[in-house]
Amino acid sequence: MGLLGTLNIAASGMTAERMWMDTISSNIANANTTSTADGTPFRRQLVVLAERAGAGGMGGVHVSGVVDDMSELRRVYEPSHPDADADGYVAYPNVNVVTEMVDLIAASRAYEANVTAFEAAKAAYMRTLSLLQV
Amino acid sequence: MDILAKDITFSLLAKSLEGLALRQQAVAQNLANVNTPGYRRKDVLFEDVLQAALAEPKSREETMRTIQSTRFEVVQESALYFRNDRGGVDLDREAAELAKTTLRINAVLNLLGKRIALYKQAMNEGGV
Numbered sequence: 659m660g661l662l663g664t665l666n667i668a669a670s671g672m673t674a675e676r677m678w679m680d681t682i683s684s685n686i687a688n689a690n691t692t693s694t695a696d697g698t699p700f701r702r703q704l705v706v707l708a709e710r711a712g713a714g715g716m717g718g719v720h721v722s723g724v725v726d727d728m729s730e731l732r733r734v735y736e737p738s739h740p741d742a743d744a745d746g747y748v749a750y751p752n753v754n755v756v757t758e759m760v761d762l763i764a765a766s767r768a769y770e771a772n773v774t775a776f777e778a779a780k781a782a783y784m785r786t787l788s789l790l791q792v
Numbered sequence: 793m794d795i796l797a798k799d800i801t802f803s804l805l806a807k808s809l810e811g812l813a814l815r816q817q818a819v820a821q822n823l824a825n826v827n828t829p830g831y832r833r834k835d836v837l838f839e840d841v842l843q844a845a846l847a848e849p850k851s852r853e854e855t856m857r858t859i860q861s862t863r864f865e866v867v868q869e870s871a872l873y874f875r876n877d878r879g880g881v882d883l884d885r886e887a888a889e890l891a892k893t894t895l896r897i898n899a900v901l902n903l904l905g906k907r908i909a910l911y912k913q914a915m916n917e918g919g920v
């Protein structure tokens with residue numbers, strides 16, 4: 659357990675933060691998507707992170723869900739747009755690219771922090787192993 | 793007969809390594825949950841536990857038993873939070889904790905290595 663458990667915890671953090679970064683990329687890529695597969699405009703997606711209780715209450719973190727941000731869509735007057743409604747307004751996604759960039763920085767810093775924890779645990783493990791060397 | 797079973801220094805170092813490894817795990821858990829809303833940071837109190845176990849002078853056998861039966865517990869810090877989403881992890885503090893723990897693990901491992909080298913020397917009748 660001990661040091662190897664630390665590697666699993668750090669890895670779970672890296673997985674969760676990368677999942678968040680994937681979602682942010684998807685939000686930015688679809689910042690102007692007015693029509694998704696079911697015909698509705700794209701909605702910003704949020705990841706929900708939750709603590710995972712493993713052995714001794716320490717099992718890292720996991721993504722408990724990816725949910726749609728139900729805040730208001732951006733309405734723009736564009737009567738000639740194929741997705742315009744009867745009044746000539748097009749509903750654009752509720753994605754704010756600046757918010758996404760800020761989230762991206764937070765996610766990437768958190769990812770780096772997990773990498774540091776991983777490296778520290780690995781170095782300690784390697785040093786312990788080297789005690790066995792004659 | 794069993795030399796290591798009587799070596800208080802050796803088992804004390806091994807026990808602190810166990811405590812430090814558990815603390816490193818707690819720091820990793822905190823770092824993994826740096827973006828989890830409502831998470832409260834975890835810590836391991838092991839110096840106090842170990843010191844309390846060795847507070848009064850005892851016989852060698854009893855000291856060994858106390859060291860070996862010492863268990864470390866993971867504690868959760870109170871409702872301190874640093875963020876609007878009530879996340880309880882301060883990234884800078886955890887970075888400092890991780891650095892401290894790593895340095896101390898290195899110190900303990902160095903001491904354990906020296907101890908093992910002593911035994912090796914004794915086995916070689918003082919030669920190299």
